[in-house]
Amino acid sequence: MTSEDEGEEFRLQANSELRFEVESKASVEIEMVDGQAEMFGTELAKNKKYQYLSGAKVAVFTWHGCTIKVKGKTEVAYISKETPMVTYVNTHAAMEQMRERADAENTRGPRMLVVGPQDVGKSSFCRILVNYAVRLGRSPVLADIDVGQGSLGLPGTIGAMVVERTADVEEGFQQTAPLIFHYGHNNPNDNLQLYNMLVSRMAEIISVRCEQSKKVNSSGVIINTAGWIRGAGYESLKQAAGAFEVDVICVLDQERLYNQLKGDLPDFVKIVLLPKSGGVVERSKAARAEARDGRIREYFYGLKNNFFPHSFDVKFNDVKMFKVGAPSLPESCLPLGTKAQDSQTKLVPTLPTNSLLHHVLSVSAATAVDQDIVETNVLGFLVVTNVDMDKSTFTVLSPSPRPLPRNILLVTDIQYMDIK
Numbered sequence: 001m002t003s004e005d006e007g008e009e010f011r012l013q014a015n016s017e018l019r020f021e022v023e024s025k026a027s028v029e030i031e032m033v034d035g036q037a038e039m040f041g042t043e044l045a046k047n048k049k050y051q052y053l054s055g056a057k058v059a060v061f062t063w064h065g066c067t068i069k070v071k072g073k074t075e076v077a078y079i080s081k082e083t084p085m086v087t088y089v090n091t092h093a094a095m096e097q098m099r100e101r102a103d104a105e106n107t108r109g110p111r112m113l114v115v116g117p118q119d120v121g122k123s124s125f126c127r128i129l130v131n132y133a134v135r136l137g138r139s140p141v142l143a144d145i146d147v148g149q150g151s152l153g154l155p156g157t158i159g160a161m162v163v164e165r166t167a168d169v170e171e172g173f174q175q176t177a178p179l180i181f182h183y184g185h186n187n188p189n190d191n192l193q194l195y196n197m198l199v200s201r202m203a204e205i206i207s208v209r210c211e212q213s214k215k216v217n218s219s220g221v222i223i224n225t226a227g228w229i230r231g232a233g234y235e236s237l238k239q240a241a242g243a244f245e246v247d248v249i250c251v252l253d254q255e256r257l258y259n260q261l262k263g264d265l266p267d268f269v270k271i272v273l274l275p276k277s278g279g280v281v282e283r284s285k286a287a288r289a290e291a292r293d294g295r296i297r298e299y300f301y302g303l304k305n306n307f308f309p310h311s312f313d314v315k316f317n318d319v320k321m322f323k324v325g326a327p328s329l330p331e332s333c334l335p336l337g338t339k340a341q342d343s344q345t346k347l348v349p350t351l352p353t354n355s356l357l358h359h360v361l362s363v364s365a366a367t368a369v370d371q372d373i374v375e376t377n378v379l380g381f382l383v384v385t386n387v388d389m390d391k392s393t394f395t396v397l398s399p400s401p402r403p404l405p406r407n408i409l410l411v412t413d414i415q416y417m418d419i420k
């Protein structure tokens with residue numbers, strides 16, 4: 001543990017990593033006072049102070065050696081010489097070769113799916129690869145189909161964006177106009193048919209985006225997935241690999257999954273098994289729920305409380321509210337010609353009631369109800385903080401002032417209590 005006032009200096013040799021966790025309700029400041037270092041692929045600036053808040057788990061890696069000053073309460077802070085960074089940079093180099101070939105032949109760059117169990121560092125690995133690509137002047141697409149965390153939108157969504165700048169050392173990738181789809185649950189299994197449909201839709205839109213820009217096309221796509229790898233989870237990974245027409249699948253830390261994919265996927269898909277970093281911290285169910293809450297809070301308030309959300313009333317009559325997916329009925333009760341599956345992706349009009357309280361709502365980009373709302377992207381999110389049935393209004397927390405940008409709202413299962 002470090003003393004808060006003086007701080008502690010860590011001298012790192014080449015190819016080593018400083019790992020630390022910030023104590024609950026504390027913050028930690030780091031400064032690179034000498035040498036060169038990077039955090040998940042983003043270079044640290046010398047003598048710049050970076051701040052990390054409660055619960056953050058961080059790794060500062062150096063290829064050439066550095067000195068890092070750490071101030072504040074860390075739960076653990078240690079230097080490790082055992083890291084998989086050489087393997088990761090080799091993966092990046094192989095992708096870069098594929099990009100060069102794509103440039104020369106005017107074809108598509110590499111499309112990589114990153115898979116593995118929970119807590120093996122999939123998101124961190126994707127961030128490293130995307131950062132390394134951007135540092136070479138590339139503009140790759142980062143897609144996240146993990147509805148449990150929703151790192152590009154909110155939990156309950158899948159998202160993608162073209163990355164033009166390396167991730168901010170403290171706050172991650174800057175999100176300018178990400179493409180976000182509403183799914184509504186934090187587990188793909190809750191509505192697998194809808195989940196697979198949205199993944200395919202996103203892959204289609206990314207392909208169109210790639211066709212519009214030679215640079216994005218040759219830079220390729222990196223897709224982060226959920227740690228759900230058995231049964232239906234495994235099937236949905238294969239489905240995603242097909243939808244994105246991936247060339248490479250990186251399996252982090254699971255030989256069984258690696259062998260299974262090798263047996264099941266066509267030969268032109270290269271499957272690579274990579275080690276996980278010993279620094280990746282396992283998260284309990286409670287910690288995951290907390291991370292989900294933290295992500296929603298960050299959307300409205302910013303990581304450092306630097307956003308100021310608005311609160312206002314919305315009349316029931318001014319919006320059209322829907323849920324995606326109806327409870328399935330036995331086939332014998334369905335009209336002739338309909339399949340039970342169809343109900344899973346059906347848009348169901350919903351009347352506002354008290355049960356909306358604390359639910360996250362997605363604001364659809366659709367402008368009319370006759371559009372394909374289920375497969376239309378969303379513009380942003382609201383949280384219902386009060387429902388007044390007498391006045392037929394509900395109060396929302398919104399990132400922007402009234403009026404709402406659109407009036408078609410989609411209800412999610414995800415709840416957030418706005419306690420300041």
Ligand SMILES: Nc1ncnc2c1ncn2[C@@H]1O[C@H](COP(=O)(O)OP(=O)(O)OP(=O)(O)O)[C@@H](O)[C@H]1O
Pocket residue numbers: 017019020056057058059117118119120121122123124125146149225226227277278279280281
């Ligand atoms: N080398 C490392 N040293 C210390 N902490 C790390 C390291 N790599 C990753 N972490 C931390 O470990 C946590 C889990 O990592 P990450 O989110 O990348 O895993 P994941 O496999 O994507 O998780 P999930 O199962 O939720 O998809 C994160 O808080 C991340 O910051």
